[in-house]
Amino acid sequence: MALDPKPRSTPSPVILVVEPYGGSIRHQNPNLPMVFWDDAALTRGDGIFETILIRDGKACNLQRHSERFKASAALLGLPEPILEGWHKATEMAIEEWYAHPSAGDASCTWTLSRGRASTGLASGWLTVTAVSAEKLAQRENGVSVMTSSRGYSVDTDLPGIAKATRGEVSKVSRTPAPWLTVGAKTLAYAANMAALRYATANGFDDVIFTEDDRVLEGATSTVVSFKGDKIRTPAPGGDILPGTTQAALFDYATEHGWRCKEKDLTMDHLFGADSVWLVSSVRIAARVTRLDGYKLPKPDNEKQIRDLITKALG
Template sequence: MALNSPSPVVLQVEPFGGSTRRHNTSLPHLYWDDAAVTRGEGVFETLLIHDGKVANFQRHMKRLQASATQLGLAVPDAEHWGQAAAEAAADWCGQIPGKKKPQAAMTWTLTGGRASTGVPSAWITVRALSDTQLKQREEGVAVMTAERGFSFQISPTKKQKPWVSLAAKSLNYTAAMAALREGRAQGFDDVLWVEGDRVLEAATSSVVIVKKDKRLRSPEPAGEIIAGTAVAALFELGEKKGWRCKHKELSVSDLYEAESVWLLSSVRMGARVTRINDKELGSPGKDSLKAVRGLIEEALTR
């Protein structure tokens, strides 16, 4: 992060509508009995700020609402949160002179709130992109495959239990953070969850492979694979531009055989996988690389 980057913005949001207020980032704002702290009970979304505006707002809002519903939290009002998000983005960009505004990361957080009041807590943050995020966009990432250690595959005759679904984007990222620490200790940038030879998703992003003849493939979002807003945006734009996009079960061997492999997330955008475990992946041609990068950038900045 550049030394002269704008200060982070924290905007406290009334979850049921009403006022917002700018919070001093040097002071704490969570109470001792907030469910986010005592139970890890809450949901979040991370979005990209591009040209001073929130990118892919509707996709993120729908997922935040679905996550809140699944966890029994107050369902966010789209209009209210949209106004608050625009205010937070304007506050951050207002610190930067000139018309050209750098990209930034915005995070929405909604928790179960205080045990003593039952009132949910909600806030929005905006901060500069990290040097690591920008570097991985340009240079790609080396990934380590790892088993999650549990499986939520459900037989056709049994319904999935709501308390074991990973469909909600919850604050419980303990396993993912532990896996990333282990991966980095072994010289990798990221971790790719697998189940045997089956590819699931990365620790904090979705997996997309590029195949010949303008084909894009990504694992089906279900059960233990969260629905990625970045993949949805990419597939929608890709279809319009003549790419054949499909959710399909992928194996590790599919990754090795692909023209290129990408980890997609809203802020880091597209990070090309350059190595999986001890196997270096071949680099796609310049034209293919340029086309995929351009498609990802356009899709994730709309």
């Protein structure tokens, strides 16, 4: 019997340091240290990030990621990202990534930190890494999901909160609680990661956060349901981060005859749907196969839905 061919090696991570104020873009050896000891990204988790899917030599859904990156920076009072520099760095990283013969889908992360306490200057960098085997398997096989309270809530009735956290940066200065950054994609993801570890330890793959019976979002994803020709997602703003993949899906699906709507969803809505999905930039779409231990049916149009979401990302 012939032996399986030796698997091809995975490309090394690509790291570029991006000068936030419009200066140089330089390569960084992934095996050498880069961030200083007093950088706020390390000492305070004080910064923002965006994660972008790299596929077939292109950055998917780049404009929406760029807009959310800019809005997140405004919410935290960080320097406004010079997007031309981030786009150029992304192009450079993609070219380097695909120079490797075994390069496939990749995850590109932009990070903007408040920077060093000793200089007061922001710092930024970009990384490109392979999509994990776990994410690839979840794309294909779906995920078993538990629901859980997130442990905090946001008073979305405060004037300006909902609009500010949807990324309407012109409203931020009028927000009565300007320190609220839940609408920004910040580096403070320790609680989200702890929720995922808890789920794994208890036999699940992922988490959907809820508030009483109201559905919020996944730990690192947006919840989307399908029923007939209707696509629904919890209305973003306040305590729900607007999803770039979900936004792309709704735009594309609407053009192709689906009826898309953002609205408050309950657990009964999820159990009554034809199918429930967690959508995100790199994992793209993972169907929820079990929810709190209850098996959810596999829809007849699963392939159609997968194709719809994939095409929505271009």
